[in-house]
Amino acid sequence: MTAAYKRVALIGLGLIASSMAHAMRQFGLADEIVGHAKSAESRKIALEIGLCERVYATAAEAVQGADLVVLCVPVGAMGEIAAEIGPHLAAGATVTDVGSVKGAVVEAVAPHMPQGVHFIPGHPIAGTEHSGPRSGFATLFRNRWWLLTPLDGADRDAVARLRGLCEGMGANVDEMDVAHHDLVLAVTSHTPHLIAYTMVGVAEHMRRVSNSEVIKYSAGGFRDLTRIAASDPVMWRDVFLTNKDAVLDILGRFTEELFVLQRAIRMGDGEHLHAYFTRTRAIRRGIIEAGQDTSAPDFGRVPLGGGEGKT
Amino acid sequence: MTAAYKRVALIGLGLIASSMAHAMRQFGLADEIVGHAKSAESRKIALEIGLCERVYATAAEAVQGADLVVLCVPVGAMGEIAAEIGPHLAAGATVTDVGSVKGAVVEAVAPHMPQGVHFIPGHPIAGTEHSGPRSGFATLFRNRWWLLTPLDGADRDAVARLRGLCEGMGANVDEMDVAHHDLVLAVTSHTPHLIAYTMVGVAEHMRRVSNSEVIKYSAGGFRDLTRIAASDPVMWRDVFLTNKDAVLDILGRFTEELFVLQRAIRMGDGEHLHAYFTRTRAIRRGIIEAGQDTSAPDFGRVPLGGGEGKT
Ligand SMILES: NC(=O)c1ccc[n+]([C@@H]2O[C@H](COP(=O)([O-])OP(=O)(O)OC[C@H]3O[C@@H](n4cnc5c(N)ncnc54)[C@H](OP(=O)(O)O)[C@@H]3O)[C@@H](O)[C@H]2O)c1
Numbered sequence: 128m129t130a131a132y133k134r135v136a137l138i139g140l141g142l143i144a145s146s147m148a149h150a151m152r153q154f155g156l157a158d159e160i161v162g163h164a165k166s167a168e169s170r171k172i173a174l175e176i177g178l179c180e181r182v183y184a185t186a187a188e189a190v191q192g193a194d195l196v197v198l199c200v201p202v203g204a205m206g207e208i209a210a211e212i213g214p215h216l217a218a219g220a221t222v223t224d225v226g227s228v229k230g231a232v233v234e235a236v237a238p239h240m241p242q243g244v245h246f247i248p249g250h251p252i253a254g255t256e257h258s259g260p261r262s263g264f265a266t267l268f269r270n271r272w273w274l275l276t277p278l279d280g281a282d283r284d285a286v287a288r289l290r291g292l293c294e295g296m297g298a299n300v301d302e303m304d305v306a307h308h309d310l311v312l313a314v315t316s317h318t319p320h321l322i323a324y325t326m327v328g329v330a331e332h333m334r335r336v337s338n339s340e341v342i343k344y345s346a347g348g349f350r351d352l353t354r355i356a357a358s359d360p361v362m363w364r365d366v367f368l369t370n371k372d373a374v375l376d377i378l379g380r381f382t383e384e385l386f387v388l389q390r391a392i393r394m395g396d397g398e399h400l401h402a403y404f405t406r407t408r409a410i411r412r413g414i415i416e417a418g419q420d421t422s423a424p425d426f427g428r429v430p431l432g433g434g435e436g437k438t
Numbered sequence: 439m440t441a442a443y444k445r446v447a448l449i450g451l452g453l454i455a456s457s458m459a460h461a462m463r464q465f466g467l468a469d470e471i472v473g474h475a476k477s478a479e480s481r482k483i484a485l486e487i488g489l490c491e492r493v494y495a496t497a498a499e500a501v502q503g504a505d506l507v508v509l510c511v512p513v514g515a516m517g518e519i520a521a522e523i524g525p526h527l528a529a530g531a532t533v534t535d536v537g538s539v540k541g542a543v544v545e546a547v548a549p550h551m552p553q554g555v556h557f558i559p560g561h562p563i564a565g566t567e568h569s570g571p572r573s574g575f576a577t578l579f580r581n582r583w584w585l586l587t588p589l590d591g592a593d594r595d596a597v598a599r600l601r602g603l604c605e606g607m608g609a610n611v612d613e614m615d616v617a618h619h620d621l622v623l624a625v626t627s628h629t630p631h632l633i634a635y636t637m638v639g640v641a642e643h644m645r646r647v648s649n650s651e652v653i654k655y656s657a658g659g660f661r662d663l664t665r666i667a668a669s670d671p672v673m674w675r676d677v678f679l680t681n682k683d684a685v686l687d688i689l690g691r692f693t694e695e696l697f698v699l700q701r702a703i704r705m706g707d708g709e710h711l712h713a714y715f716t717r718t719r720a721i722r723r724g725i726i727e728a729g730q731d732t733s734a735p736d737f738g739r740v741p742l743g744g745g746e747g748k749t
């Protein structure tokens with residue numbers, strides 16, 4: 128098997144980039160991987176742990192001669208990077224990104240892409256709450272979706288080749304249009320993160336309940352919210368600033384829905400609550416059947432303290 | 439070592455009761471375990487899988503001769519059971535419960551407790567999204583908190599003995615008063631569950647985003663909300679009906695806080711968002727340090743598809 132790409136340049140060397148580096152290496156998808164990150168520290172680590180053959184102090188240098196460039200920086204940094212690398216891209220190269228928002232990235236990046244370069248926006252629906260070059264692992268994308276949002280008139284061969292790379296790392300690939308992507312993600316990711324952040328903030332501000340109590344007794348449900356509220360602040364700031372319209376739309380619906388439940392609680396309407404909670408269970412079952420989570424209790428967490436749960 | 443109790447009667451044979459049965463057996467904490475559940479089906483399963491030595495068709499029969507009675511039914515069913523068992527309790531017996539709300543349980547149960555019986559309300563902060571007699575496992579309580587909320591004038595020996603049982607099953611025990619318990623749990627469990635249910639409901643009602651899309655792309659964050667929204671509808675209906683005041687209080691704060699973030703998004707106030715998201719990270723760290731969760735990425739979920747994550 129020949130590698131999918133000869134030289135891959137990763138711009139940004141955090142969770143997603145380092146996971147890609149591990150996966151491409153493990154599955155033999157790139158002959159050579161080079162990279163750039165903002166800080167000298169991250170570049171040094173990337174070399175040390177063997178993510179890249181070479182790192183460069185600027186993105187412009189890193190992309191030279193690469194047949195695939197992957198933008199793995201926060202969404203708000205994409206435009207600046209695109210402007211910098213535009214003049215240095217090899218003819219026929221593919222540029223993709225992994226940003227969590229697509230509309231804003233297309234707006235920021237597309238104008239800087241020269242003729243003959245294939246810009247194919249993308250987004251792997253996979254992540255953890257960790258970040259940085261040490262946080263990646265080769266199986267992050269396995270059995271996860273990788274959404275590609277090719278623009279009108281995209282080169283089908285270039286798209287097929289990129290799809291092959293994603294599939295090679297274990298992902299399932301779907302294509303959809305940019306605006307639909309941003310709406311779907313506002314529902315499945317962005318708004319859930321915002322409400323998790325909010326609930327964690329509420330807990331922090333309570334006077335009559337101390338922080339140590341919140342932390343000690345978190346296993347009742349709060350704990351799961353804190354995980355999704357623990358992700359990188361810069362990444363999430365950028366997501367909310369750049370997917371504003373879709374997030375505000377979904378937030379409006381969320382508040383409406385919450386007020387209906389709140390009213391049912393105030394009125395003591397047990398039937399309404401029971402019917403609502405019964406319906407939402409079905410969605411959970413759907414997710415397990417779709418292979419996007421484990422049915423093991425408590426996510427299959429190993430009980431703390433070294434024991435083994437009967438699963 | 440002598441067992442903590444001679445005969446333990448479990449009323450309700452679901453997740454919590456079956457986990458207690460497994461744990462008490464494994465750690466030699468009860469000479470004999472008997473039980474009662476509403477349905478003949480659950481009673482049959484409990485015998486089959488060896489949760490109880492004997493099961494009884496009524497709670498009144500089950501509690502006879504027991505020195506510990508544990509009420510493991512939904513909060514809304516506690517009063518009725520208490521009325522039924524009151525006249526049949528052995529002198530000197532301890533009655534406890536595991537209900538997620540304490541104020542309403544005390545109100546419903548205490549009036550039916552005869553002289554000489556020690557009623558000590560309790561609540562293990564441990565659970566999964568599964569229910570029924572087959573869902574329990576012996577390590578559910580390990581390294582989890584078990585809150586006891588003894589009433590004024592409670593018999594200290596009886597409390598100490600019950601505490602010993604909880605600790606014997608691996609839990610850490612704290613005591614607090616009933617009202618404070620209900621407020622703390624409204625923050626750490628009840629309100630988080632309600633907002634998770636709400637978000638799942640929003641996703642279900644979207645017209646432009648199909649259910650199958652929500653399910654397929656759930657790994658972006660939504661998935662974790664669905665787990666906590668998958669728990670038993672009856673249990674949660676009862677929690678919200680009986681801890682109404684504290685939940686409405688916290689919900690009010692939540693909505694306020696959410697509106698502030700929503701406004702920051704609308705105004706494009708990146709600094710506010712970044713500062714907020716940075717603060718909430720600290721809470722997550724606190725939970726990991728307190729041993730209430732794993733720091734492994736993605737909760738230490740084993741990647742689906744049989745692979746191994748580098749953790
Ligand atoms: N984490 C997730 O769950 C997830 C999932 C799917 C998609 N994404 C998307 O993937 C992208 C990267 O996320 P991540 O989780 O991998 O982030 P991360 O671990 O925080 O890494 C971000 C990387 O970008 C670099 N960077 C930031 N600004 C830069 C700039 N102006 N120039 C050059 N490099 C810069 C950082 O450099 P330093 O190391 O020097 O700071 C770091 O290496 C984001 O667009 C995010 O929306 C994330």
Ligand SMILES: NC(=O)c1ccc[n+]([C@@H]2O[C@H](COP(=O)([O-])OP(=O)(O)OC[C@H]3O[C@@H](n4cnc5c(N)ncnc54)[C@H](OP(=O)(O)O)[C@@H]3O)[C@@H](O)[C@H]2O)c1
Nearest residue numbers: 450451452453454476477480511512513537538565569570
């Ligand atoms: N699940 C959690 O995460 C969690 C955590 C901490 C505390 N709790 C509390 O623990 C209690 C039990 O929860 P669980 O998760 O163990 O519930 P579960 O798995 O749904 O089991 C409930 C049990 O109660 C029985 N039951 C219900 N109504 C009854 C009645 N009127 N008379 C006799 N038996 C009756 C059921 O009988 P059938 O099997 O015949 O239907 C079932 O065996 C609740 O008060 C809950 O608030 C739950």
